[in-house]
Amino acid sequence: MMKKIQVIGYPLFFVVMALLPAVLDSRWLVVATTFVIFTIVALSQDVILGKAGMFNMGQALFFGLGAYTTAILNSVYGWPMLATLPVAIIIPALFGIVLAGPIIHLRGDYLLVVTIGFNIVFIQAVQNNLGGVTGGPNGIFGLEMLQIPGMGAFQEAAPYYAALFVLLLTLFIIRNLESSKAGRALHYLREDDLAAGSIGINTRVYKIFAFGVGAGIAGMAGTVFANQYSAVSPEAFNFLQSVLFFSIVIVGGSSVPGILLGVFVMFVLPEIFREFATWRYFIFGFAMIFTMILRPRGLWPAKFGRIPKAFLEKGGNHGQQ
Amino acid sequence: MASNDLVLTNVTKRFGGLVAVDDLSFTVQQGQIYGLIGPNGAGKTTVFNCITGIHPCEEGSVLWCGEEIRLLPTHKIVQMGIVRTFQTIRLFGQMSVAENVMSGRHIKSSQSWWNGIIHTPSSKRDETANWQVVFEMLDFFDLTEFAASTVSSLPYGIQRRVEMARAMAVEPKLLILDEPAAGLNDNETQTLIETIYRIRDKGITILLIEHDMDLVMEVTEYLTVINFGSKIAEGNPGEIQENPAVIEAYLGSEDDDF
Numbered sequence: 001m002m003k004k005i006q007v008i009g010y011p012l013f014f015v016v017m018a019l020l021p022a023v024l025d026s027r028w029l030v031v032a033t034t035f036v037i038f039t040i041v042a043l044s045q046d047v048i049l050g051k052a053g054m055f056n057m058g059q060a061l062f063f064g065l066g067a068y069t070t071a072i073l074n075s076v077y078g079w080p081m082l083a084t085l086p087v088a089i090i091i092p093a094l095f096g097i098v099l100a101g102p103i104i105h106l107r108g109d110y111l112l113v114v115t116i117g118f119n120i121v122f123i124q125a126v127q128n129n130l131g132g133v134t135g136g137p138n139g140i141f142g143l144e145m146l147q148i149p150g151m152g153a154f155q156e157a158a159p160y161y162a163a164l165f166v167l168l169l170t171l172f173i174i175r176n177l178e179s180s181k182a183g184r185a186l187h188y189l190r191e192d193d194l195a196a197g198s199i200g201i202n203t204r205v206y207k208i209f210a211f212g213v214g215a216g217i218a219g220m221a222g223t224v225f226a227n228q229y230s231a232v233s234p235e236a237f238n239f240l241q242s243v244l245f246f247s248i249v250i251v252g253g254s255s256v257p258g259i260l261l262g263v264f265v266m267f268v269l270p271e272i273f274r275e276f277a278t279w280r281y282f283i284f285g286f287a288m289i290f291t292m293i294l295r296p297r298g299l300w301p302a303k304f305g306r307i308p309k310a311f312l313e314k315g316g317n318h319g320q321q
Numbered sequence: 322m323a324s325n326d327l328v329l330t331n332v333t334k335r336f337g338g339l340v341a342v343d344d345l346s347f348t349v350q351q352g353q354i355y356g357l358i359g360p361n362g363a364g365k366t367t368v369f370n371c372i373t374g375i376h377p378c379e380e381g382s383v384l385w386c387g388e389e390i391r392l393l394p395t396h397k398i399v400q401m402g403i404v405r406t407f408q409t410i411r412l413f414g415q416m417s418v419a420e421n422v423m424s425g426r427h428i429k430s431s432q433s434w435w436n437g438i439i440h441t442p443s444s445k446r447d448e449t450a451n452w453q454v455v456f457e458m459l460d461f462f463d464l465t466e467f468a469a470s471t472v473s474s475l476p477y478g479i480q481r482r483v484e485m486a487r488a489m490a491v492e493p494k495l496l497i498l499d500e501p502a503a504g505l506n507d508n509e510t511q512t513l514i515e516t517i518y519r520i521r522d523k524g525i526t527i528l529l530i531e532h533d534m535d536l537v538m539e540v541t542e543y544l545t546v547i548n549f550g551s552k553i554a555e556g557n558p559g560e561i562q563e564n565p566a567v568i569e570a571y572l573g574s575e576d577d578d579f
Contacts, residue, residue, distance in 0.1 A: 173438050176437065180432060180437040180440065180444065181427060181437070181448075182432065182437030184424065185427060187416060188413055188424045188427075192411050196424070198395055199491055200396050200399030201427050209437070304415055304416040305417040307417065307419045308448075308449065311455075312469055
């Protein structure tokens with residue numbers, strides 16, 4: 001069942017996503033682009049919160065750091081958009097590592113409060129025009145936009161496809177993570193970090209690793225976000241955004257389909273019900289309340305048992321003997 | 322004295338005013354099956370926590386292969402070949418049996434941190450080789466049929482075996498078992514005894530805490546008895562059974578304990 005969804009589901013998902021701009025008007029194209037970008041950030045949050053089990057409530061900080069890195073390099077130093085991408089991955093990743101280092105031993109709610117603090121410090125820094133390059137409360141405007149050659153008539157959809165490409169890249173990384181020693185180590189330390197230490201896993205290093213990877217992916221999402229609006233402003237990365245990413249992972253569950261569902265419920269549904277004005281955020285609250293009561297591990301929880309097929313078949317035969 | 326011995330000298334561990342382990346010394350020789358016994362609350366598990374770095378002791382020394390490991394962090398001690406199981410089973414409950422055992426391969430795997438982002442041909446080979454070892458280990462513990470089962474859904478006796486398989490996947494030189502027979506029925510205990518011998522036959526030293534006296538007297542070659550954190554006797558099982566101090570402190574209260 002799971003295998004079927006993976007084999008058929010992902011290509012189908014990407015085909016549908018690739019064709020989506022053809023049927024959407026410009027408002028819904030913006031929603032779709034944001035959906036893709038938020039999915040990337042939520043996947044990055046999932047590395048830290050879902051896989052490694054650390055209560056990080058400051059993911060918007062890394063998202064914003066990536067966006068601001070791109071915006072500053074583009075507007076102040078005139079770098080082309082694409083060239084800023086590697087820097088927008090590396091700087092948030094380094095910040096993730098440096099910030100996580102001293103706080104990684106904190107558990108649960110303590111870590112949560114510290115990461116909220118980080119997020120607020122970041123917002124204050126950019127709002128107060130740190131170094132004279134962040135543009136203060138208004139942010140940075142008039143960034144160059146990525147052009148996709150040969151798509152002159154369809155240029156409106158360029159940010160969407162850029163975001164979709166980055167999502168593909170993120171899913172590739174997540175897949176590799178799941179089938180590697182480092183990725184499994186994250187699951188082990190979420191389940192029981194004393195036991196993980198007792199079989200030789202350096203829990204500190206892998207917790208910091210989770211922050212590094214999560215921050216890097218969020219930074220990448222920041223670049224496409226800056227590209228989408230050709231602008232960045234502080235309120236897009238404030239504490240409330242972190243709450244959104246946090247609750248997407250909790251509501252959706254720590255799996256790729258879960259994250260997609262989470263972003264849909266927490267972001268797309270409120271957009272669909274826009275005619276109900278601010279009432280639409282009711283869904284936001286109710287989604288959190290009911291999933292926690294009815295499905296405490298999320299709408300589509302993580303599935304384990306990822307054992308290479310060759311070995312599993314051998315195991316199955318043995319069981320029948 | 323062989324070099325692969327575990328030597329505890331005057332180990333003392335305090336929790337606030339409570340002296341949990343008091344001036345304890347003993348030597349586990351290479352290849353031995355060594356038992357640490359004592360009444361409930363005697364401080365046996367605390368001794369294990371001192372050896373494995375979970376609660377480092379304040380005084381004394383813990384020598385392993387001639388090196389002082391008293392203040393090393395747990396994962397370093399594991400890398401030196403000391404692996405333990407827990408009295409209360411500590412498995413990764415949501416994950417499958419094979420994934421739990423795979424965790425033991427962590428320090429044997431040659432993958433770097435960046436292989437978590439991009440795989441290389443060598444990281445893929447390493448991954449396959451480690452799964453191979455995992456399935457050999459599952460075979461050794463007769464767990465193959467449960468490979469894909471979620472650990473928390475399995476009976477207690479099987480979970481105990483999974484925990485031992487996970488520890489063995491690390492390829493330890495010294496295996497520390499904290500009450501391996503707790504919660505097992507007679508059949509399972511018998512299998513456990515055979516398994517302990519098979520592990521010893523692989524050249525692995527075993528140090529165990531156990532309340533099941535039949536098991537202790539049968540498998541161990543040498544014993545240390547502690548009460549209130551300090552040693553009251555040591556010797557081979559025969560000597561211990563006849564030691565008056567042990568009978569008074571421990572076997573004398575058999576009715577209470579068992």
